[in-house]
Amino acid sequence: MTQEIAIIGAGMHPWGKWGRKFVDYGVEAAREALADAGISWRDVQFVSGAATMRCGYPGYVAGATFAQALGWQGAEVNTSYAACASGSQALAAARAKILSGQAEVALVIGADTTPKGFLAPAKGERPDDPDWVRFRVGITNPTYFALYARRRMEVYGDTQDDFAQVKVKNAEHGFSNPKARYRKKFTMEDVAASAMVADPLRLMDICATSDGGAALIVCSLDYARKIGKASAPRVAAISTVTPTFASAVIEMPDLATDSAVAMEAHSFRAALPRKAYEEAGIGPEDVSVAEVYDLSTALELDWVEDLQLCPRGEAAALVREGATRIGGRIPVNPSGGLACFGEAVPAQAIAQVCELTWQLRGQSGSRQVQGAKVGITANQGLFGHGSSVIVKA
Amino acid sequence: MTQAAKPVIEGFFTTGDKPALLGSRCVKCGTFYFPSVEGFCRNPDCDCSQFESVELSRTGKLWSFTNACYKPPEPYVAQEPFEPYAIAAVELEKEKMIVLGQVAEGIGVEQLKAGLAMELVLETIPDAVEAEGKLVWKWKPVA
Known part of the structure; x- marks a missing residue:
């Protein structure tokens, strides 16, 4: 049995400091990916979102937030958080769903709106928190x-x-x-x-933080063949x-x-x-x-x-x-x-x-x-x- | 050094002529921890939950170094005007671990080189409340 899935669509909202909600970047990326794949949003059976920790509750349940913004159509959702690897973990969740035969097509999606200025630790005296301790003694990112x-x-x-x-x-x-x-x-x-x-x-030499959004449409190899995309790149x-x-x-x-x-x-x-x-x-x-x-x-x-x-x-x-x-x-x-x-x-x-x-x-x-x-x-x-x-x- | 200054964080180091960082050591597998841990040993093959408090080696070898050219965000309290300070990562031979810390005042990156013998010292850093500042561990090239 193959362990591969096909990538039939890719989309991105340009990176920048746009001052908009993370949801907007995600939806724009998703629409681009759907158009690229040539499928309809209603064809997506699984939405695998990467969470953002900076945008409140909607960010913690990013998969559902994007699904709602794209228009509820009954797809199952999942949200992954794994810091910088969140997107890959969301992709892995989609792959597991597809390879186990529970879904044919999935949307993998992540977006963020970054705050202005330094990323600083939460306030208060917290000597039990290693992040607080290292900042207290002058060790920054x-x-x-x-x-x-x-x-x-x-x-x-x-x-x-x-x-x-x-x-x-x-x-x-x-x-x-x-x-x-x-x-x-x-x-x-x-x-x-x-x-x-x-x-x-x-x-x-050091990278900045940006707003941005990216999305992939992934599917089973069978589905890719069915829609005439047998030669699509594979994960x-x-x-x-x-x-x-x-x-x-x-x-x-x-x-x-x-x-x-x-x-x-x-x-x-x-x-x-x-x-x-x-x-x-x-x-x-x-x-x-x-x-x-x-x-x-x-x-x-x-x-x-x-x-x-x-x-x-x-x-x-x-x-x-x-x-x-x-x-x-x-x-x-x-x-x-x-x-x-x-x-x-x-x-x-x-x-x-x-x-x-x-x-x-x-x-x-x-x-x-x-x-x-x-x-x-x-x-x-x-x-x-x-x-x-x-x-x- | 101001004798009256209190440690920036309680329980992280001893004071006196020969200050040392305070860590813990798993009584079963011997793994060292800094800062000290309670609870469970993190060695995946060790099921121990007992630790002894130990003083870590006071000297080690410089693994790498850098500096802070900009004032760090809170909870760091910087002196005004801000003076850049160097930072060291020091390898402790016995504990087989690398420990970070600021470098003693007046020593810049141009005076540092990997492999240099470093020693633990205490100095004060500014504090938001205490006028005399707070004591913190720093690394200093062995004279």
């Missing part, structure tokens, strides 16, 4: 990304110029992407001139593994790693794609394009190695050679990545799959990766959440 970046510099000899090159590359990729928020060809000088936030990372693997104790890397919001006295330390990021490759029965050598979670420029380099697209420590060399640019050996973030989008948490993992869908169909215009056959995504969020999805042509 960029701290963690900067520690990883500096570690690369110390161990592999990466430079700030290497990190800036990632930004320049992603800015070039996203320049012509109508869904991207930042469409400007930033230069090395632009990056160097931006303010230092957490040494060695400057403002332009070949979804990995949402949790970390394995003990942790090798200090993770937000912790003050310390797990002690590796009794158990060997493991890298969580590296574990995510490993399971995806296993499930799809392919290896990194089969990948033609990757969409990774570049919360910082340096983190993109970590991902390239976690995806095993090059040996550990060699990702910066790959960037210097131009291998990760469109036209290179293994293009990374042809969409422009988070550098050009900014993070819209519940929509982001779905947006990564939207981009791969368009790439594998050959519909990406000037940012097309020629002959793309296999794409992989990777992301990681708080509290042991992360995902890696493989899409095959």
